[in-house]
Amino acid sequence: MSFRARHLLGIEHLSPAEILSVLDLADRYVDLNRRTVKQSDVLAGLTQINMFFENSTRTQASFELAGKRLGADVMNMSVAQSSVKKGETLIDTAMTLNAMRPDLLVVRHPSSGAVNLLASKVNCAVLNAGDGRHEHPTQALLDALTIRRAKGRIQRLTVAICGDIAHSRVARSNLILLGKMECNLRLIAPPTLMPPGVEGFGCELYDDMKKGLKGADVVMMLRLQKERMDGGFIPSEREYYHRYGLDAEKLSFAKPDAIVMHPGPMNRGVEIDGEIADDINRSVIQEQVEMGVAVRMACMDLLARNLRAERGRAAVGVMV
């Protein structure tokens, strides 16, 4: 069980088998995380650097905790405040860090493709923790794990993704992953928040939330990404909430056992009603956070196996 690639840059390059193997391993880490002593040594001796060019609290904490529970030496760098301000380019920052010989580099960057660029310049394994509006693979994997644990399977479910799809990397990674799992995908958003070319995605498109939610097994809400918007995409938050906010009435159109997800942080009263978010019978939002740590442990474990195997081959001089 391992990844074929050295890096985890996106869901796009993962096979369905690889995705399932991450989920299987993550299940085991969920068990570990629920014990009193949450320690493993699979990353012992390895150095993990979290490099966040964009502010993040939850994702960075999740990666930090995942690394520490696996015994890695973890360092956090908030690059948003440091060298970039002094005019250093992304590649120079990466080369500098690379010279410190890290083993795992966790990177978040506001530009799409920036993590791919960085990965091409360093010797260690790179994990994409979100690049622009491109991909956020560990989020899609943790969502998949949450769905599988709640629904018993991930294949061929009807999943509705609602909200700010245009600006969301979470939506893109989820679309790709759930597409690989042959799910029936629905996108629900006002047309201003649909990405261009969405007709080619192979999803059902709705601008009426009630129609879109009809018969859904999973309702995935997205945060309204106000910081990525350049101008008015919606007339007002209250009109948005009225038409696209998830409340009990709209949720009643989904299947009675449909689960409600949100990648966080939530804007209560904008895209989701507070009571729905807190309803332990419907909302799996807290589980998503828990699965996040386990999935990130699994991903880093798998990447470290590749790294060790590669170094082992190099040490004995095997021609590849």
Added chain:
Amino acid sequence: MTLHLTNARLIDPEAGTDSLGSLTVRDGKIVGRGAAPKGAQVLDCGGMCLAPGIVDWGVKIGEPGERHRESFRSAGLAAAAGGVTTIVARPDTSPSIDTPETLEFVTRRAAESVVRIRHMAALTKGRLGEEMTEIGFLLDAGAVAFTDVFHVSTNTKALARALVYARSLNALIVGHPQEPGLSAGAAATNSKFASLRGLPSVSPMAERIGLDRDLGLVEMTGAAYHADQITTARSLPAIARAKRNGLDVTAGVSIHHLTLNELDVGDYRTFFKLTPPLRSEDDRVAMVQAVAEGVIDVIASFHTPADEESKRLPFEEAASGAVGLQTLLPAAMRLYHSGEVTLPQLWRAMSLNPANRLGLAQGRLAEGSPADLVLFDPDAPFLLDRFTLHSKSKNTPFDGQRMEGKVLATWVGGVQVFKG
């Protein structure tokens, strides 16, 4: 001295012919197509193609301001090696070429080039789209056209005034059709591909809206107008209609938009980041057809040198543009080999039409024309290594690609400036 080029496949864009023959050159001019005059130096072209040198309209040279990216000297060498005998340079330098003094400076500097250089000047001061430049003085100083290059003025009133004024002097305006509000921040064209890559994108309609405004101004003012790059199928009917209605309008396209499409960006390859961004395959095919039909008049490289640092950035932040002086001819051969365009059609778009539109004597094989010539093998295959390019900047999207078409010799005014 008299040079007689014999056994050549003459590509004559004026006559629209592609046939074996010979050509005599004396005192820098083409003097005939007959038998070798007495005492002439005879060169057997071995059945290779002999065509008018390319007139590449819209080349960025880094003088003044960015000589580390390209100088007149390096651009001239690249041009000669690519069969380009006249470079029509852009004024988007630093500072812009918006006064007769800066134009005189670059004209002097251009003497370092082995090929001819003609200059366009800015239409407005600082290319800001607010106040017109001294169009009269600049014409006197040798400007062949006026353009703010990729900066699109939102001050339509100021632009209308500049066009009216230019009309009185018969000055040619080169516009960049684009609705700047729609295209702000875009690095790609709206599509499934751009959205999955998470790149900010623009609708192809932004080009049509910009074009419609410009054509409206042309109708209003009677100015002579050339659209620098038309790259989408949706703009073509507007160009055809303007021509039919008798407006003094022509249009160009870059060789990159004729040979590449949006998918070539692949995994965020910044050498494929262009202005305007690469389009869909449908648009590319429509543009090639428009060249064959003559709706699009001019093919150019839009040579835009960018240093390594400015391209080694995340796609959105990376510089836009590609070098093209040296790859224009082999890239154009792709259209010839695919059977979509004939060689005379190509040379009509790459040398005759731009020369005519700019009032230059070049671009033809007629008697009395300047002996600006390129001899090339249209079939010679090679693998492009960007570090072999003569440009100071190596940002070509064709790096590592298989190409066909090698320049064997280039003459400017009867003087050989390149030997392959």
